[in-house]
Amino acid sequence: MSINQYYTLGRSGLRVSRLALGTMTFGTDWGWGADRETASQLFNMYVDAGGNFVDTADLYTNGTSETWVGEFIKERSLRDKVAIATKFSYNADPGNPNAGGNGRKNILRAVEGSLQRLGTDYIDLYILHTWDSITPAEEVMRTLDDLVRSGKVRYVGLSDVPAWYASRAQTTAELRGYETLSTLQLEYSLVERNIENEFVPLGTQHGMGIMVWSPLASGLLSGKYKPSEQGGEGEGRLADLAGADNPAFNKFTDRNWKIVAELEAVAKELDRSMAQVAVNWAANQPGIASVLVGATKLHQLEDNLKALEFEIPKELCDRINKASAPDPSFPYTFFTPGMQAMLTGGAIVGDKPEGYYPTVKFDAKPAGVS
């Protein structure tokens, strides 16, 4: 597998790289990103390696990320080659409740701003950024369908929503003939595996390829924070933001240090960087369509782009799987082979023949991989 092999995203016809370029680090507005020159070099390194899938959002670095992505694409006349994913939900107008969230008024406002900053007349993949706990899935899906029909958007997806909401949204789209969801963009890494319970089976069975965000847990799994030294002294976003309210940045826990230690040992045996092993692990998990790699420096992206060049042998993969296994929780404890045998009366229910639909297996091929 390499970056210039393209797979269709979920059940759509959009062909994307298995590594996408995350551009939340494009811009210094938030204090931990890259300046324009570095961001431009990161973008060029990614597309020159064969990557075609670039992720941004309207509010990343206060709009700088979208603006630069649009400019970099234009500078090299790559609009037809690059698939742009961007997102809406966050509010940049304090006191105005309709300048954020997922209601129709905000979506139709937000899309115009993104198109303008990106300097394009269409978005390849338009994603709801975060559930607002209010707007009905019917309203979101109808509005996104309108955007597809108007030509401003090609494909649609959801990020950071409850699984029941994504399931309802997809079912509504299927039954009403709206554009269906091609993707779920979710946090996933060796230290954050909760999506395995609901989202992986949901995406695999219902046509949504998972786009992984923070595969390095914001840098924790990159190797710069040393478990042997029991601390977050490494230079980078996590050290800068330690103690912040955002749970995505609170990664220095005893449990996570144990996972980092096992990753360090496995990476050493493979003679690969910890970042490469962590990204490779995520990219090869069931249901994963594309992994978003982020960087603030060129050497980081250079490192991460090599993540698909090797295989993690089963024995080593078992070790990091075991070290990072989530605690069993209800009701998933009832779906283990042992408990399921109580439903089948102990009879062995074998796998369906290859190609038989639906294939509901946790070790199924990633969504969209044929």
Ligand SMILES: NC(=O)c1ccc[n+]([C@@H]2O[C@H](COP(=O)([O-])OP(=O)(O)OC[C@H]3O[C@@H](n4cnc5c(N)ncnc54)[C@H](OP(=O)(O)O)[C@@H]3O)[C@@H](O)[C@H]2O)c1
């Ligand atoms: N939908 C959502 O809610 C959501 C949320 C977050 C992100 N995203 C998307 O996902 C993308 C990736 O997220 P992320 O930036 O959090 O990913 P990540 O891979 O977990 O973290 C990337 C950061 O880790 C450090 N790093 C990366 N590679 C390294 C290497 N080889 N060696 C040492 N340090 C390395 C860099 O930060 P430092 O140099 O600062 O250490 C880099 O910015 C974002 O750009 C964005 O597009 C989406």
